[in-house]
Amino acid sequence: MELAHLIGVSPRHLSFVETGRANASRALLLRIGEQLDLPLDARNRLLLDGGYAPVFGEHTLDTEPMRPVKAAIDSVLAGHAPYPAVVTDACWNLIAGNIGCTLLAEGLDSELLQPPINVMRLCLHPRGLSRRLLNFAEVHASILRRVRRHADATAAPDVRRLYEELAGYPAPGRVDRGEQAGELYVPFHLATLDGTELRFVSTIATFGSPLDISVESLAIESFFPADESTSDYLHRLDGTQRLRMIAEQYPQLLRFLGSG
16 A cells, blocks of 8 residues: 555555556556665566566666766776775676775685676685685675675575575684674774785765666775774885786786776
């Protein structure tokens, strides 16, 4: 009854649509998708099931209509360097990154850096960042919750497959919730290959009011130093151009890196 009120039809009419006794108009299906806050690709599928052509397009980042989007992404990535930042799609496949993110890739199994590079796989795979994460149990639990929630919310088969893959990796010990008392967030706490400990807090940004499936799926995750020593370390690396040298050791990553 509430949904019928929100989309401006009678409960009787909506019931007839649900049971197939009445056909939904294109406008009604779009209103239903909006009120249910369905992802744009799911709204397209709703239209297709109703016999209508999809409304929402899907452009790759290198096409002309996406030029303002790419410019915004490049600006954010360059401005955030030397701190790591990555751009991913709805299944956390790497779309772009800045020079800072190469530090996270140092020492990883080269097979994990073959396209498509999946950021969540890099974090949890036994031959990935898990070997260098000093709070792996916390990060493992946080990532699994995040991917599971997204899989449940979107019903996207690729996200569900990713979750099942990640959940099948060897699990660390359970997180002691008592030890987390008073903490504000799960930090990204890792050791570099030279033994330096780095601590990050991450933020996630998306594009407002998207009308394109690709734009809606893009997320920019930026890693900020959680302490002064992490900030100083990254600035020293940047000053010696070591980050660029690391990037050149991993040619698979170079095509994803912007000017930052």
